[in-house]
Amino acid sequence: MRAQFVLSEIGVGLRRNLTMTFAVIVSVALSLALFGGSLLMREQVSTMKGYWYDKVNVTIYLCNKQDKETSPNCARGPVTEAQKNEIRAELKQMSIVESVRFETAEEAYKHYKEEFSDSPLAESLTPNQMQESFRIKLKDPEKYKVITTAFAGRPGVQEVRDQKEVVDDLFNLLNGMNYAALGVMSLMLIVALMLIVNTVRVSAFSRRRETGIMRLVGASSFYIQMPFILEAAIAGLLGAGLACVLLVSGYYFLVRNWLADQIRVIHFIAGDAVLAKLPLVLAIGLLMPALAALFALRKYLKV
């Protein structure tokens, strides 16, 4: 195989179909960017679930020294040992409770540090500012109201919070967005594939003289088809490269520089996770158009 010959053929082909090539690149880029974005979103959701879901359903936050000023429920001062023991004993007697874990301020601090290691807020925080809490796992998460009525407003209790409800709303929203992204991606992908098939058809037609001669003098079908397939693969790869740029810059500008500052309670996935998706995006961007081209050639280029 004479590489130089094949390369010059590809160059001619790509330039001849400049507008089509451009359309292919853009549609591949958009569909793959959406695909990558949806992968990342899924990973984000599962990371968040990993920390929040199942672990804790209802949390009883206890008053610490500083809550006295900020929270009206804690006007009577921080929680006492006796109050804590009382709450613990009551929880243990409740049939709907599966397990109870007491989190000290020290532990809460540690958790927070782990979860938000790269947040600037973590630096200024001290263990004293953290609240002690009972983390309660219910047999039936729907029955959190029982806990709320039993313990809300009791001395030493700052707040009873059902995290599942908050978290679920968020997850539902994220999943919905994810499905929407996947739907748009599928459409874009179909458009991209149809464009590739059409581009190859036009390309095969405009080079029918050359391919006819190649066939007659005994060029292998591999040799005849290679320029078309590489043409599609290169356009696809350019599109995938663009998709990677979109993903990385989208992550950097949207998530790192903006969302991470806006929503501090969410621990966003790291940049490594984004980089880890890029090889897959590139591989799909390379292979999918090549396969589409091969399919188109079977139809439009008799060998």
Place this chain on the structure above:
Amino acid sequence: MIRFDNVSKTYPKQSRPALRDVSLEIEKGEFVFLVGSSGSGKSTFLRLLLREERASHGAVHVLGKDLARLSNWKVPQMRRQLGTVFQDFRLLPNKTVGENVAFALEVIGKPRAAIRKTVPEVLDLVGLGGKQDRMPGELSGGEQQRVAIARAFVNRPLLLIADEPTGNLDPQTSVGIMKLLDRINRTGTTVVMATHDQQIVDQMRKRVIELEKGRLVRDQSRGVYGYQH
């Protein structure tokens, strides 16, 4: 070299077969004219030789191979041993004469050094020495056909298939082309040429195979074009 055993060909969606029960044999080194009116099956005959089509019935043997049993991926290899020339030359207009001939070698992966050596040689042979860098559009019809013949012959094929090579040329130029094909034939290459050119067939006195409505109606050594046309 070529053997047809009871070959019939019916194209899809057509009731009348393009070839009916044709049997014949062509030996190595022969020069054969294929004559017959339009639609008599000449083109189908040549397409079967090139394995652009497969026979519906019967067996086609070319260069000792049964083309029905030749798998698709081996077809290019087989075609490298054939040369083809057409009425419309089929040259690439944006490549020079030399590049057109070299193209046939490039696409089958011949090394560059070999191509540089062979192309001028074969252009000399067809009488186009020194016109390597001209564009096909600058040449006369006869010269363009010589380029096509050079391209067909550059691989030293065992069989040269010519489909009305003089169809677009005036009689004088045609004679030149026929002399060239005769010369190629004398190097040992089998030539099968479909033609409508009565004068040429009558002058050359080679074997003549005549097809009519898909049937083989005449196979005559040292024949003439025929009387009814």
